[in-house]
Every structure is written in C-alpha cells, then in structure tokens.
Amino acid sequence: MAREIGDVILKMEGISLSFGGVKALTNISFDVREHEIRSIIGPNGAGKSSMLNVINGVYHPQEGQVTFRGEVRRDMEPHKAAKQGIARTFQNIALFKGMSVIDNIMTGRNLKMKCNVFHHALHWGKARAEEIEHRKKVEEVIDFLEIQNIRKTPVGRLPYGLQKRVELGRALAAEPSMMLLDEPMAGMNVEEKQDMCRFILDVNDQFGTTIVLIEHDMGVVMDISDRVVVLDYGKKIGDGEPDEVKNNPDVIAAYLGTSH
Amino acid sequence: MSDPRGQAELNTFPRLLMQHAQQRPNRPAMREKEYGIWQTYSWAEVAQNVRAIACGLAELGFKRGDRLGIIGDNRPRLYWSVAACQCLGGIPVMMYQDAVAEEMAYVLQDAEIKFAVVEDQEQVDKMLEIREQCPLLEHVIYDDSRGMRHYADTFLLGLDELQSMGTAHDKSQPDFLDGEISKGGPDDVSVMLYTSGTTGKPKGVCQTHDAFIQSAKGGCQFDKLTENEDILSYLPMAWVGDHLFSYAQAMVSGFTINCPESGETVMTDLREIGPTYYFAPPRVFENLLTTVLIRMEDASWFKRKIFAFAMDVAKRCGAEILDGKPVSTSDRFQYWLSNLLILGPLKNVLGFSRIRVAYTAGAAIGPDLFRFYRSIGINLKQLYGQTETCAYVCLQPDGQIKLDSVGKPAPGVEVKLAENGEILVKGPMLLKAYYKRPDATAESINEDGYFLTGDAGFFDEDGHLKIIDRAKDVGKLNGGSIFAPNYIENKLKFFQHVKEAVAFGNERDYVTAFINIDLEAVGNYVERRGLAYSGYTDLAAQPMVLQLIKECVEEINAQLAADPMMADSQIKRFLILHKELDADDGELTRTRKVRRKFVSERYAVLIDALYSGKSEQHIETDVKYEDGRQGKVSADLKIEEAKTFAPQAAKTAA
Numbered sequence: 001m002a003r004e005i006g007d008v009i010l011k012m013e014g015i016s017l018s019f020g021g022v023k024a025l026t027n028i029s030f031d032v033r034e035h036e037i038r039s040i041i042g043p044n045g046a047g048k049s050s051m052l053n054v055i056n057g058v059y060h061p062q063e064g065q066v067t068f069r070g071e072v073r074r075d076m077e078p079h080k081a082a083k084q085g086i087a088r089t090f091q092n093i094a095l096f097k098g099m100s101v102i103d104n105i106m107t108g109r110n111l112k113m114k115c116n117v118f119h120h121a122l123h124w125g126k127a128r129a130e131e132i133e134h135r136k137k138v139e140e141v142i143d144f145l146e147i148q149n150i151r152k153t154p155v156g157r158l159p160y161g162l163q164k165r166v167e168l169g170r171a172l173a174a175e176p177s178m179m180l181l182d183e184p185m186a187g188m189n190v191e192e193k194q195d196m197c198r199f200i201l202d203v204n205d206q207f208g209t210t211i212v213l214i215e216h217d218m219g220v221v222m223d224i225s226d227r228v229v230v231l232d233y234g235k236k237i238g239d240g241e242p243d244e245v246k247n248n249p250d251v252i253a254a255y256l257g258t259s260h
Numbered sequence: 261m262s263d264p265r266g267q268a269e270l271n272t273f274p275r276l277l278m279q280h281a282q283q284r285p286n287r288p289a290m291r292e293k294e295y296g297i298w299q300t301y302s303w304a305e306v307a308q309n310v311r312a313i314a315c316g317l318a319e320l321g322f323k324r325g326d327r328l329g330i331i332g333d334n335r336p337r338l339y340w341s342v343a344a345c346q347c348l349g350g351i352p353v354m355m356y357q358d359a360v361a362e363e364m365a366y367v368l369q370d371a372e373i374k375f376a377v378v379e380d381q382e383q384v385d386k387m388l389e390i391r392e393q394c395p396l397l398e399h400v401i402y403d404d405s406r407g408m409r410h411y412a413d414t415f416l417l418g419l420d421e422l423q424s425m426g427t428a429h430d431k432s433q434p435d436f437l438d439g440e441i442s443k444g445g446p447d448d449v450s451v452m453l454y455t456s457g458t459t460g461k462p463k464g465v466c467q468t469h470d471a472f473i474q475s476a477k478g479g480c481q482f483d484k485l486t487e488n489e490d491i492l493s494y495l496p497m498a499w500v501g502d503h504l505f506s507y508a509q510a511m512v513s514g515f516t517i518n519c520p521e522s523g524e525t526v527m528t529d530l531r532e533i534g535p536t537y538y539f540a541p542p543r544v545f546e547n548l549l550t551t552v553l554i555r556m557e558d559a560s561w562f563k564r565k566i567f568a569f570a571m572d573v574a575k576r577c578g579a580e581i582l583d584g585k586p587v588s589t590s591d592r593f594q595y596w597l598s599n600l601l602i603l604g605p606l607k608n609v610l611g612f613s614r615i616r617v618a619y620t621a622g623a624a625i626g627p628d629l630f631r632f633y634r635s636i637g638i639n640l641k642q643l644y645g646q647t648e649t650c651a652y653v654c655l656q657p658d659g660q661i662k663l664d665s666v667g668k669p670a671p672g673v674e675v676k677l678a679e680n681g682e683i684l685v686k687g688p689m690l691l692k693a694y695y696k697r698p699d700a701t702a703e704s705i706n707e708d709g710y711f712l713t714g715d716a717g718f719f720d721e722d723g724h725l726k727i728i729d730r731a732k733d734v735g736k737l738n739g740g741s742i743f744a745p746n747y748i749e750n751k752l753k754f755f756q757h758v759k760e761a762v763a764f765g766n767e768r769d770y771v772t773a774f775i776n777i778d779l780e781a782v783g784n785y786v787e788r789r790g791l792a793y794s795g796y797t798d799l800a801a802q803p804m805v806l807q808l809i810k811e812c813v814e815e816i817n818a819q820l821a822a823d824p825m826m827a828d829s830q831i832k833r834f835l836i837l838h839k840e841l842d843a844d845d846g847e848l849t850r851t852r853k854v855r856r857k858f859v860s861e862r863y864a865v866l867i868d869a870l871y872s873g874k875s876e877q878h879i880e881t882d883v884k885y886e887d888g889r890q891g892k893v894s895a896d897l898k899i900e901e902a903k904t905f906a907p908q909a910a911k912t913a914a
Contacts, residue, residue: 139295149524151296202407 005226006034009210010055010178015064017050017234024050025061025234032178037204037211039221042231043254048214049091051231052180055212056081056088082111087176089167091183091214097156101166104155105141108173109134141169145199161192168199178210179203185217193217197224218255222246230254271446272469274310274347276511278441281307284514287487290336293521293529301336303514309337309423311437314344316426317375318436320399320417324349324443327371327452331355331364331386332379334493334519337403337419339507341377342497346450346469347441353452353464354498357383365390367454371464371695372396377419380404384416391415446470452695453500453647464695465500465647474688475652476508478671482655483617489515489537490614494526500647501621505539508650530611538618542625545640548610549632570602578603578635583659603636612638619643621651626754627663634661642666644727648704648711649673650689654725665724675725676710681742682731683717684710716744718825733856735766741828743771745856748829751819755812756781760841762854763831764867770832772870774863775809776840782808797895800836806900809836813902821905830904833870835877837863838895844884866897875899 010032017025025047032038040048053059055066057076066073068084087108095104113120113134119127142148145165150158155166164184171179184200185193201224203209215221221228222242230238230245232254238245245251270276280289285304292299301309322328328345330352332338345352353371355364357379364386368376374396378384380403387400402408403419430437450469454462479485493506510517515537520529556567577591587595607613618633618640625642633640639658644666645651653675656667669675673687690711694700704712716731728734729744737743745763748771752761760776779796782805786793793799817830841847847859860867862881869877880894 136295139297143295146522148296148521149528152528206409 005036008032009034009069010212011067012051012054013065013067015051015054015061015066017047017054017059017061023234025054025231027064028231028234028236029064030229030236030239032210032212033226034210035204035208036226037200037213037224039213039215039225039228040231041215041218041221041228045233046231047234048231049182050234052088052182052212052214056086056180079111082174085175085177086180087171087174087178088180089164089171089182089184091186093160093163093167095155095163095167095170098154100152100154101142101147101150101158101169102135102138102152104166105138105169105173106134108141108170109137111174137175138173141172144172144202145169161188161195164188164192164196165199168196168203172203172207175207176209178212181211181213181215183214183216185215185220193220200224271473272346272441272444272448273343273450273473273508273511274441274444276473277303277307277310277343280511280514284487287514288516289510289514290339290517290519291533292336292519293525296521298518298532306336306340306343310340310343310347311430312423312426313337313340313419314347314426314437314440315429315433316422316424317344317350318348318440319425319429320375320422322348322350322375324440326350326375327353327373329353329355329368329371329373329376329378330497331376331383332357332403332497333523334495334497334502334506335379335403336517336519338377338379338497339493339517341419342451342507343511346444347437349440349444349448351449351452351466353454354496354503355454356496356498361386361389365393367462367464368394368397370462371452374398375401377401377403381407381411384408384411388413444469446473447692449692451503453498453503455647463697463700466692466695467650468692471689471691472504472508472650473512474672475504475650475670476512478673478689479504479652479655480509480513482657482671483537485509485513485515485537485617487514489513489616490518490533490535491515491537491539492518492520492526492530492533492535494520494523494529495539495541500645500651501539504651505537505619527611531609532611534611534614536614536616538612538615540618540620541622542620542629543623545620545625545633546629549629552606552610567602570598573598574603574635574637575631578637579631579661582634582637582639583661599637607636607638615639617641621645621666624750624754628754630663644725645689646713648691649685649687649713652689653683653685653713656724660722660724662720662722662724665720665726667725668723669725677718678712680731681716681718681728681734683713683715683725683727685713686710737765737771737828738767738769739828742825743829744826747826748773748816748820748831749854751816752812757785757808758812760848760854762841762856762859764860764870765829768871771829772867773813773831773834774859774866775813775834775836777805777809777836779840796840797838797893800838801895801898806836806898809834810900810902813900817902817904821907824907827907831902832904833899833901835866835870835897835899838879838897839881839883839893842883845882869897869899 008031013029015025015028040051042048050059054061057078113130115127115130119125142151147165155163185196197220200211204211225242227240228242228245230251237250237254238248270279280303286302288300289303289306290301328350330338330341342352353373355367378387378400384400384402399417400415401417401419401422405418446469448469449466450472451467452464454464491506493502495502506517518533520526556564573594577587577595580587581595615638618638620640621643641656641661644654652670653673654666654668655670673685676684678684686709706712714731715727716729716734717725717727719725729746733745735743743765748763749761752758757778758775759778762774763771765771777800782799786804791804793802799805813831813834820826820830848854866877866879876896876898878896880892883891883893885891
C-alpha cells in the first residue's frame, strides 16, 4: 500500500452527550489518524451516529473536547467542519430527489464556489469559467464512481444502492480530507456492498482521504478498517485493530448477548 | 495489376490510414466521450497516435509477423493499436473483453502472443492470473491507468509511456515506420479473429488486408457510404462485424467512428451521436421496441390514441413508402402527419433520426419486429456472413427487402448451393487459413475454392437467399420432405410466450416439439387472468398455458402449410417442458443455443411419449442450482395434439 498512516489528526477526549435525561455518550475518548479507515461499530442505539454528529458539529457535547488538526474546540458548527475539509454522508440518504445526479454532486462543490450569486444567476463573467471548472471536477467524480450512465437521471428514480453511491459522490466532490460515512452499506445486497467497499478503499487509497465509518456488517468492517471503536449504550467497550476487537469478550457479549 | 498506380498503393490498412491523414487531415476520424464531453480526433491526429504506438511497440521488440493481443471495450486507443500493429506487419488478435481468464489463456497460447494491449485494471488482473500458463507473454500494455498505481511489475507498461517512447523513436528515426509500412502487402494477414467455438475449440481465422478491404469496399459501394457517415462502435472488437463496420469500412471510406462512454451509456450516446449507419443484433432492436411500448402504456389516453393512429398508418404504408412503391396520396399525407407527430420524435428518442442504413444479423429477426422498424422509416436490412467471410456474403438491396431472406449475394461474391442444400461461397473475402490448423482449413474450403458455410438454404424466385438451418441439423422426414428444426424453432420463438423450443422429426413420421415458456411473459398473461401459480413447473402445467401455447403452435402450422417446402413440417404433437433448459445443466451452450443431441438423450423418454400416442408422461430430472447444489424436478407432462392444415387449405386461410 502506498498510503501511509500518519499522525493523529482528530482526537476525541472525554466526550459526554445527553439529551435531557438520556445519556447518549458517556466519557468517550478515541483518536483518528491521517489516511486511516476508522470504524465505529456497536448495536442499535449505541450512540454511533451521535458520535459522528459530534465530530462535525451537529451536536454539541456537554463535556469533553474535540481536537482537529491541533485546534481544540467544543462547539463546532457543521459549515465550519465542512470548511475544514470534513464531508459526510447520512444514514437515511439526504439527497435532493428531484434533481439530477450531476446537480446533486454539484452541490458538494458549493463551498468552493467563489463568485457571488448575481454572477451565477446571470451565468456571466468569472462564473462561467468557475462553473466549467466545477463541472469538470464533478465529471471526475462521476467517472471515479462509474455512474456515467445515470448522470442526468433524477436521483429519486434511482435504486437505493445507487443513491448511496451518489451521496458518496457529493461528499467526494468537496475534496474532503476526512469523510464521515454513516452506514454507507445499510440495506444493500452483497454485490452492492462489494462495490461500495471497493469505492471506499479506492477513495482512501487514491486521494488519501481519512475515513470514519459507521457500519453494521461486521464482515465489511473487519475487512476494510485499520482500527475499530466499539460503543455500547453510549460507552466505549473496545478499541483497536480488527483482530483485537473481534476477540474482545466485551464486544462479543455486546453483539451476541450474555446470559444474566 | 491493371489498377491505376494510385489505387494499387492503397492495398493495406496502414496505407489507407496515411492516405486519409493526408487527404482529409481535419475530418473527424474518431470520437470518444470523456468526462461527459465528446472529444474528437481528426485523421491526422489518429495517424500521429498510431505512429507513436507502432514505434513504441517496435522499441519494445515487436517484430513483423508477431501477434498483438487486444482486449477491451471499443476505445479509440485500442483501435489505434490494431492499426499500429498492422503498420509493423503484425497481426492483431482481438479477444472478447468479458471472457474469463481461462478462455483468454487458450487464445494467448494458441496464437503464441507475446504482446498484449489491454484496456484497464480488470484485464491486467486477468493477464497476471494466467501469466504462468502463457510463458510467451512478455509485455502487457494498459490503456487506462486507473487503479494501476500499485502494480510495479515490469511486465506491465502504460500506453501513455509506450506512446511517448514511440514519439521519441519516430523523431529520431522518421523513416523507420514508413519503411515498415511499405514492406506490407495486400496478401499479408491483417487480422486474426477467433470463431466462437460452438463446435469444438475456437479457431483463429486469418484474414488478409485484401479480404477486408475488398469486403469493406463492396459494402460501401453497395450502400453508397461516404466519409460523412457516423457509426457508433459498441459491439465487441473481437467480433468480425465490428471489425468490418467500424474498422475496415471506416478505413476505406473515411467516415467517423464514435466510441460510447461505457457499456451502460450506449442508449444515451446513440441519441447524442445520431448515427447514419448502424448495426445491432435483433435482441437490441427488440429491447428498444419493448422499452417504447412499455412507456407508451403509461402515457395519457390522448397520447396513446395518436400513437395507435400513427402505428396503424405506418403499418399500412410505411414500408412501401420506404421502398419507393406506389402509395395513395391520402396515405402519403397521413404518413407525413404521423411522422410529424409521432414517428419523427420516436426516432429521435431512439437515436435513429439520421439513419440511412441499418443492419441486423447474427440471429433470425422476428417478422413483426423487422416490419416495425421499416414501417417507421428506418432502412433496416439483413445481411449474412460469418467470420470466415469477413461477415460479407449476402446483403439486402435497398427497396428489395423480404422479411425472411438475407438478400442477394454481395458485389464480388459468388454463392452456390451444394446438393444437400449447403451454402457455398467464393470471393475475395474468404479466409486465408485457420491459424495452425491446415486440417480445418482443408475441410472448410473445397477443391474448387468454395468455402463451406455449414448453413443450409435456398434461393427464392427473385434470387434472394433464404437460410433455413445449420446444414448438419437438416434432416428428412420419413415422408421424404426436408426437416429443418431451427427454422421451426425460430418461428416458435418469435412468440413472446415461447422462450425456447426444440423440434424433432428427423427420420420420423411427423414433427414434434418441446417448448419452454417465457416465465415472465406467460406469468404476466395468467396473472392478468387471475390465476395464481407457484413457479415454473406449476405454471408450465396450467391448462390455460397449454391452450395459449397450442394456439401459437397452430398459427405456426398455418404458416408452414403455406410454404410448399415446409408444409410437411407442421407440428403434430408438443409438450411444455417442466423445467427451463439451462446452460448449467448442459442443455444449452453458453451462448444459449440448444445442444440438440444432449437434450434428445436426456429426455428420450419424453420423445418416445411424443411419438407413441400417450397423452401424459412422468419425468424426473436432475438439476443443478446456481449455488452448485443438486436437486430433482419431477412432473407429469401433458402431451397436446395441435391442429394441422392441408397445404392447399392453408393458403386461403393464411
């Protein structure tokens, strides 16, 4: 492998998050290194999505601190996270159903557009050149994800697996340094999962993008991750390389249940 | 040679290419869609690239007579590699890109290939997989470098690097390549195409420059093709048709080849390019029509009404107008109106607005399907040929289209029939030899120089050739008349409810048939009539389905009765098989052709029942499931009698 895992770029320390009386996350710490594929796993309601939401600033934890590329922060706004190069996809697909694949992916370029709204509205001057440049980038993403044939199809008409791929495309279009993928393979058949795995590995390999991934399919997680964090009822019960985690008795208990 | 000097020189593909680069340097030679935009390469650019690839190959050590393996989708750089190889006096060998590694290993070994140009990582992986088995293979050159970053093997080289090597070589020794081109002659082998191998191992068919150039010239004259044509090249490069239509004819007349973006985008690309010259096997035309009809069913009632009106008009007079036959003024007006409202826009959606000539071949095309395209004003024609004849034997002339013939012998081709009805052909397009197989060559070309096609057919009263079957499958009924199983089976298969059929009758008193129903079409049919069924076996045994198929068989019988040669081949008794014929069970070949002998042995008990007058027969069959498990299917099959017609009576009825 050409990519080399670098230093820690994201550090979560003592994160606790609660909604009223419900404790979603309790005192969780882990880190993410540059260029690695880091998975967060755990049974339903373990707090995995909450964790992602903390990372990109949708939720603000009551305790603990997040350090991203040396910058310590507690309150983060999603748009700032995006500006710092963090892109994400969602568990329940958040695309614009009536818009074409190209337009959806183009929205991922939004932050990179520099011309003002009037230039864009008139499609005039610099805006033209800018649009061409962004479109080129979008086409590269389309080529990368092999979705040329659905370029102009409205997203709502696509099967689920392809919608997931388009969502990945939109995240990629922002040229992020870190991608948060919330269950990218949920509800897919084996073949679709294989495709998605390949794309995730290719993204990581070709662009060096750091990937934080939530996934339920243990086979997939163990195959593609460099390191895995295991959550259960908002607590961290395991952390380490896939083999290590697989043999952790707490993890086995959380997944298979124990006799009480 | 009696040719004027200028003509005689253009007798190889590299010379043709260099000629185009000089005469029409700025005309588009190829287009390829990249990042969603069509990129155009002019003839001058193509020639430049071909030179670079050729010199690069020479630098790697490619020698005259070496074979160059070429594997991938229709990409410009792969076509250039074909030309580059020919410049060096080498022989390009195209392989089917979707073949598995094992099948490629066979061709690589058989053709003793040392150099291969492949499209992408997928093909590179196959080459690496079979490297051990093919010790001769020295260099694999890849077109698309995506995903190739981690491949450090020195056995691999990017086409980009090869081209820059070649460009430098061409600069330092500018005379080298011209020298190589001038060494080539028209009788050199220009390409090796492998037969599909339905009968035994694939054989490499060696074709000369002259054979393909003559065939291409003949075709271009026949259909008046000019440098202004646009063709979409989307069928496998390893297939003789693509080599003739896309490569040879473009080289001869200088028209434009358009390469689709990917296999899945062909429909969109077709519409964007709007080719003027088009080839597709029947199933493509069928799929297009189905898509149209399905979408029409979802349209509003008003749209459906005008669609139905336009189709009526087209059916009545469309084909006649296309053929230039006399048609009443009122019909002409209605056709004009239909064309304005429906047919024109429809053709536009299909990407057929600019088509002047379209061909289909490879399998029998259903008469309704064929008529549909002709009636909406697309000049769809049939042709006949095989790999050994550069796909160039018979063509349908404009204005003389018959649904069930393949047309007249093409310019320069001589066709005659052997005593057993086998079609024999002779002409400049014949193969030079099968590679390393003098025995096979001797078997297929007789002492008078005729190629034995293995097909049986006859000429009708207007001199059009009708193909009925493979010669070896044609038998005789006990009554003495000929029995052509394929002919009957194809007729049955034109019904949407029949998926597969096997006819029996050789050395029997009458004809019988096994039928496979089309699960989807028949399932749909019974569901609409409120009948529930649990699977194929159950569906096949429903009385309603038996009745449906019986009607189909009787319709065929009426048609057969009208044909004096075939009147005795009417199907007397038939049954619907309890399982689908399947390649996994060895009943079909991988290309979905019935393995007649195997089927008749496996189901001998059913054949006996068909000829013994029983009305029911129990059968138990082993089947292999997709996951490799074995199982059994058993059923009691009903045997049906179908109505047959006396030859005379049918004529008035039909």
